[in-house]
Amino acid sequence: MASGHRSILIAGAGATGLAAALELARRGFLARIVDSDAGPVPLTESRALGINARTLTLLSPSRVTDTILQEAQRIAHFRIVSKGRLLADIDTTRVPGPYSAIHALAQGHTERLLLGKLSDYEVAPEWQTAVETVSGDLSKPRVTLRKADGSVEAADFDIVVAADGAHSAVRRAVGIGFPGQALESSFYLADFRYAVPIDPGFAEISLFDPGMIGRLPVTRDVLRYISTLPDFESRIQHPAPVAERVWASDFRIHFRHVAMMARGNVFLAGDAAHIHSPAGARGMNLGIEDACWLAWLISEGREREYAGLRMPAVKTVLKQTHQLTSLITMKHPVAIAIRNLAVPLLLRIPAFRQKLLHGVSGYDTQSPPWIDGAL
Template sequence: MASGHRSILIAGAGATGLTAALELARRGHVPRIVDSDAGPVPLAESRALGINARTLALLSPSRVTDAILQEAQRIAHFRIVSGNRLLADVDTTTVPGPYSAMQVLAQGHTERLLLGKLSDFEVAPEWQTVVETVSHDPSKPRVTLRRADGSVETADFDIVIGADGAHSTVRKAVGIDFPGQALESSFYLADFRYAEPIGTGSVEINLFDPGMIGCLPVTRDVLRYISTLPDFESRIRHPARVAERVWASDFRIHFRRASEMARGNVFLAGDAAHIHSPAGARGMNLGIEDACWLGWLISEGREREYAALRMPAVQTVLKQTHQLTSLIAMKNPMAIAVRNLAVPFLLRIPAFRQKLLHGVSGYDTQSPPWIAGAL
C-alpha cells in the first residue's frame, strides 16, 4: 500500500499530536486525530512556554514558524542571580542560524496556530473522543473509540501514534513500560498580569540558597514565576503594580522514558514517551521534534527507524534537564558554595557557553535531513 494511503490514527491533540497531523497532512496523508478534551489547552493555563530554535526550524516548512514569530517574545538574555550577585548573563541571540535560541509563547497559543495551519488541509481533531482500547497485536492495531454522546467505534489502522500524554492509554494498551523516578520536592508556579507593559526580553533565576525563583515572560504584561519554595509568592519583587494573579499550580517533577518508543505499528511521541523537568524548556520542543521525525519517516516508508533515531535525543535531553534541575534545586550548603563559584567561571569560557546555548537552542539532537541547511 502506498504510504500516503495508509490509515493513521493520532491519539492526542496537544502540540505533539497536532504537529504529527500537520507534518503528515502536508505530505499527502489524511490522518485522524482524537482527543479526550473539549479543545486545546486554555490560554490561561499554558504550562509550556519556550520554543527553541530547533523547533522553529522544524515548523518552518509548514509556515507555523512565521506565525509564532509574529506573536512570541524573543528571549535575549538568560541570567542567574544569587543574593545581589550576578552569577551569569548569557546572550541567547548569539547562536548560529536564522533563529535566536529561545522564543516564548504560551502553549495554548502555539496549539491554536498549529490548528489553524492544519485546517488548511481539512483535518480537524475529533474532540471529546477517548481511546478506550488498542489491540494487543501492535502489528495490526485495532482501536476502540468512545465519543461524548456514548457512541462507540472500533476500527483497524495501519499506524497508531500515541501522543496522549504521560498517562498514555496507547502506551499502556500495548504493554510498554514507563520507568523512572520523581524528585522529592515539589515545584510551584504562578502567573501575574501587570497594570502596564513590562520588560520581556530575559529569563532570570534567583537563587535563595537553598531554593530558587525563576521568572520568565508569558506576554508583554504577564510574567510567570516558578519556584522550589512553597512561600515564593511572598518573596517576589514585582516590576509593576499587579493587576491580577492569572493562574497558579504546583507539581512534582518526574524523569521517565518509555522502554520502547515503538512496538509494531504503534509509535509513541511527546509526553507519552518521555517526561522530565521543565528546566531548559525542552518538553514541548522534544515532543514536536518527535512528531516531525515520525511524520517524515512514515512518508518515506522508514518508520521502523523511528525508535533508533529518537532514543538518543531523548536520552540527551533527560540527562541535560536532570543536571540543570539538580543545579538549581541544591540544598547542601557546601555544594551551593561550589556551584556559585563554578558557574561564573565556566560561563566565561567561550566553548562552555556555546555548548550551553547549543543545548538551549535544541541543536544537541540530530539535524533533520529533510530541511536544507538545518543545524
C-alpha cells in the same frame, strides 16, 4: 504516496499530536486525530512556554514558524542571580542559524497556531473522543474509541501515534512500561498580569540558597514565576503594579522514559514516551521534534527506524535537564558555595557557553535531513 494508502490515527491533539498531523498532511497523509479533552489547553493555563530554535526550524516548512515569531517574545538574555549578585548573563541570540535560541509563547497559543495551519488541509481533531483499547495484531492495530455521546467505535489502522500524554492510554494498552523517578520536592508556579507593559526580553533565576524563583515572560504584560519555595509569592519583586494573579499551580517533577518508542505499528511521541524537568524548556520542543521525525519517516516508508533514531535524543535531553535541575535545587551549603563560584567561571569560557546555548537551542539532537541547511 497518497493519503488513502495508509490509515493513520493520532491519539492526542496537544502540540505533539498536532505537529504530527500537520507534518503528515503537508506530505499527503491525512491522519485522523482524536483527543479526550474538549479542546486545546486553555490560554491561561499553559505549562509549556519555551519554543527553541530547533522547533522553529522544524515548523518552518509548514509556515507555523512565521506565525509563532509574530506572537512570541524573544528571550534575548538568561540571567542567574544569587543574593543580589549576578552570577551569569547569557546572550541567547548568539547562536548560529536564523533563529535565537529561545522564544516564549504559551502552549495554548502554539496549539491554536498549529490548529489553524492544520485546518488548511481540512483536518480537525475529534474532541471528547478517547482511546479505550488497542488490540489485535499491532502490525495493524484495532482501536476502540469512545465518543462524547457515549457511543463506541472500533476501527483498524495501519499506524497509531500515541501523543496522548504522560498517562497515555495507548502506551498502557500495548504494554509499554514507563519507568523513572520523581523528585522529592514540589514546584510551584504563578502567572501575574501587570498594569503596564514589562520587559519580556529576558528570563531570570534568583537563587535563595537553598531554593529558587524563576522569572519567565509570557506576554508583554504577563510574567510567570516558578519556584521550589512554597512561600515564593511573598518573595517576588514585581517589576510593576500587579493587575491580577492569572493562574497558579503546583507539580512534582518526574524523569521517565520508555524502553521502546514503538511496538509493531504503534509509535510513542512526546510526553507519552518521555517526561522530565521543565529546566531548559525542552518538554514540548522534544515532543514536536518526535512528531516531525515520525511524520518524515512515515512518508519515506522508514517508520521502523523511528525508535532507534529518537531514543538517543531522548536520553540526551533527560540527562541535560536532570543536570540543570540538580544545579538549581541544591540544598547542601558546601555544594551551593561551589556552584556559585564555579558557574560564573565556567560561563566565561566560550566553548562552555556555546555548548550550553547549543542545548538551549535544541541543536544537541540530530539535525533533520529533510530541511536544507538545518543545524
